Amino acid sequence: MKDLIINTPSLQSIKQKYVSALFTFVFWVVWIFLWTPLVTLIGWILGVDLVIFQMIELGGYQGVVADFILFLLCVALMGGALAIWAGYNFVRFRNVDRRTPLPPVTNSQLADFFKVNEVILSTQQQTQCLSVSFDDEGNIISSTKIVGKTS
Amino acid sequence: MNSLNAFFDGAILPSINQVSVFLVAVWHAFIANGSFVLKSWIDALLDFAFYYPLFMAYLWMIGALIYYFHWEKNAAYDPEHLPELSDYPAVSIIVPCHNEGRDLHDTIEYLLLQKYPNFEIIAVNDGSTDDTLEILLALAEKNKQVRVINLELNQGKAIAMKTGALFSKNEYLVCIDGDALLAPEATHWIMQHFLSGHRVAAVTGNPRIRTRSTLLGKIQVGEFSAIIGLIKRAQRVYGRIFTVSGVVTGFRKSALHRVGYWSNDMVTDDIDISWKLQLDHWDIRFEPNALCWILMPETLGGLWRQRLRWAQGGAEALIRYYKKLGLWKSRRMWGVYLEYLTSVFWSYTMMAVFILWSLDWFVELPEALVIPTLIPSWGGVLLGITCLVQFAVSLIIDSRYEKNLGKTYYWMIWYPVGLLDYQCLNCGIWFN
Numbered sequence: 001m002k003d004l005i006i007n008t009p010s011l012q013s014i015k016q017k018y019v020s021a022l023f024t025f026v027f028w029v030v031w032i033f034l035w036t037p038l039v040t041l042i043g044w045i046l047g048v049d050l051v052i053f054q055m056i057e058l059g060g061y062q063g064v065v066a067d068f069i070l071f072l073l074c075v076a077l078m079g080g081a082l083a084i085w086a087g088y089n090f091v092r093f094r095n096v097d098r099r100t101p102l103p104p105v106t107n108s109q110l111a112d113f114f115k116v117n118e119v120i121l122s123t124q125q126q127t128q129c130l131s132v133s134f135d136d137e138g139n140i141i142s143s144t145k146i147v148g149k150t151s
Numbered sequence: 152m153n154s155l156n157a158f159f160d161g162a163i164l165p166s167i168n169q170v171s172v173f174l175v176a177v178w179h180a181f182i183a184n185g186s187f188v189l190k191s192w193i194d195a196l197l198d199f200a201f202y203y204p205l206f207m208a209y210l211w212m213i214g215a216l217i218y219y220f221h222w223e224k225n226a227a228y229d230p231e232h233l234p235e236l237s238d239y240p241a242v243s244i245i246v247p248c249h250n251e252g253r254d255l256h257d258t259i260e261y262l263l264l265q266k267y268p269n270f271e272i273i274a275v276n277d278g279s280t281d282d283t284l285e286i287l288l289a290l291a292e293k294n295k296q297v298r299v300i301n302l303e304l305n306q307g308k309a310i311a312m313k314t315g316a317l318f319s320k321n322e323y324l325v326c327i328d329g330d331a332l333l334a335p336e337a338t339h340w341i342m343q344h345f346l347s348g349h350r351v352a353a354v355t356g357n358p359r360i361r362t363r364s365t366l367l368g369k370i371q372v373g374e375f376s377a378i379i380g381l382i383k384r385a386q387r388v389y390g391r392i393f394t395v396s397g398v399v400t401g402f403r404k405s406a407l408h409r410v411g412y413w414s415n416d417m418v419t420d421d422i423d424i425s426w427k428l429q430l431d432h433w434d435i436r437f438e439p440n441a442l443c444w445i446l447m448p449e450t451l452g453g454l455w456r457q458r459l460r461w462a463q464g465g466a467e468a469l470i471r472y473y474k475k476l477g478l479w480k481s482r483r484m485w486g487v488y489l490e491y492l493t494s495v496f497w498s499y500t501m502m503a504v505f506i507l508w509s510l511d512w513f514v515e516l517p518e519a520l521v522i523p524t525l526i527p528s529w530g531g532v533l534l535g536i537t538c539l540v541q542f543a544v545s546l547i548i549d550s551r552y553e554k555n556l557g558k559t560y561y562w563m564i565w566y567p568v569g570l571l572d573y574q575c576l577n578c579g580i581w582f583n
Contacts, residue, residue: 075213078209079210083217086389086390102406104405105405121317125318126320128297129298130300131300133303134306138415
């Protein structure tokens with residue numbers, strides 16, 4: 001069954017599309033001009049003429065713009081500094097590895113640091129459930145295996 | 152009784168009177184001569200109080216955008232599509248628990264869903280008084296991957312994590328909080344960094360807020376995105392970060408061993424370990440794909456206590472490390488240190504400004520000390536625009552990690568209020 005309504009705008013040429021869009025736009029602008037008295041009234045109520053007088057004719061905008069430009073400059077400087085610093089580090093260190101890799105920590109190192117027995121440590125590392133007691137300085141005194149209900 | 156009265160009236164009162172007259176005279180002389188100098192100082196401080204957060208906001212945004220365009224925008228991978236790693240070394244996921252009975256079951260069950268092929272879970276019960284231990288032992292019986300270490304008395308998070316690290320035979324650790332839900336792909340994402348660089352000592356993940364029911368919850372969602380997310384990215388672009396997120400961080404044990412693991416006496420272990428590692432020239436990375444869903448306080452009291460702890464941790468780090476930072480070899484940390492120091496100074500400035508402004512309503516202040524208005528003019532417009540832009544930038548960057556993040560945009564208007572209060576906390580900790 002054929003569609004009753006044929007809606008395939010993509011079949012137009014580019015020129016056709018743009019010309020029709022342009023005409024539509026022009027007529028919308030003309031239509032808006034019909035509203036000029038109402039828009040003017042609203043503008044007076046909102047003080048637009050006063051704004052134009054103060055900011056443009058008396059030059060009030062210059063101060064604001066100057067401040068804003070100064071602000072933009074500061075932001076650009078700070079952002080630029082960060083970007084340059086990041087770029088410098090990227091270029092200098094990107095694929096450079098200046099540290100030799102450390103081997104994984106061994107049990108003897110751990111036993112030294114935590115002041116525990118190395119052999120017991122190996123067992124502790126295999127135990128599933130442990131209970132640990134500490135002294136007042138936070139050093140491990142002893143540990144006991146927690147036995148489960150079913151084992 | 153009479154002689155006591157006489158003594159008081161005859162000797163003490165006149166002396167007090169004379170001293171007061173003297174002090175008032177000094178005050179007037181100070182005001183007359185020092186007024187001009189004081190006024191220019193106050194003006195400078197007011198300008199600083201206003202412009203510092205404004206410019207820092209843009210710095211964070213620019214840094215975050217650089218990070219985003221370099222690492223995130225065209226990344227082939229997203230949180231659910233994992234890269235392939237060259238190797239899968241064993242990982243221990245350490246979960247220190249203290250009275251986490253309510254959320255612990257969910258945390259551990261969720262952890263068991265990790266997609267990483269080679270891991271164990273070490274849950275450290277830190278002297279809990281509730282049923283945490285029972286829950287953990289029950290979980291350990293059902294799952295051989297779950298190991299339980301019970302500290303008979305409460306020792307603190309640092310010792311709990313050190314004990315977990317000691318009883319793990321693996322080189323790589325992922326430490327999360329007892330009530331956090333770690334995304335199943337997170338370990339993968341974290342390990343990618345450890346395998347790609349020898350110098351990587353820690354990888355901090357991306358905490359997302361679960362608690363969004365109340366206004367405070369919604370504000371914190373934005374805060375984590377707009378503030379913390381941007382800051383972490385910008386700091387990575389700079390090269391050094393202020394702190395890892397203690398709620399989800401991966402560590403390399405050999406690096407931890409070199410710096411002596413976590414300190415027992417610091418209120419926030421995450422800030423402290425980050426500084427220790429970076430001052431030892433290790434690299435700490437940020438991985439936005441390593442998501443971790445966390446619970447944040449939604450009551451004012453809870454939030455206040457948490458933020459107070461964070462502020463205290465920052466201050467402790469400032470004090471503990473200022474000597475080490477004077478060395479040339481620590482120069483890369485200067486940026487981070489100075490920024491935090493300045494932000495603490497800003498908090499005090501804001502507090503002083505506010506106090507002076509409020510005093511003016513009750514007391515006749517000398518002209519130099521009068522704050523004309525708390526509401527800036529065109530600067531205020533700029534500030535308003537900056538807020539909107541910052542939140543928009545952060546939401547755009549973060550939206551790839553969370554759908555529908557845009558809905559929280561409406562609540563962001565509360566953030567400046569929260570920011571002000573939070574910064575004032577920085578002052579409060581000194582009186583603590």
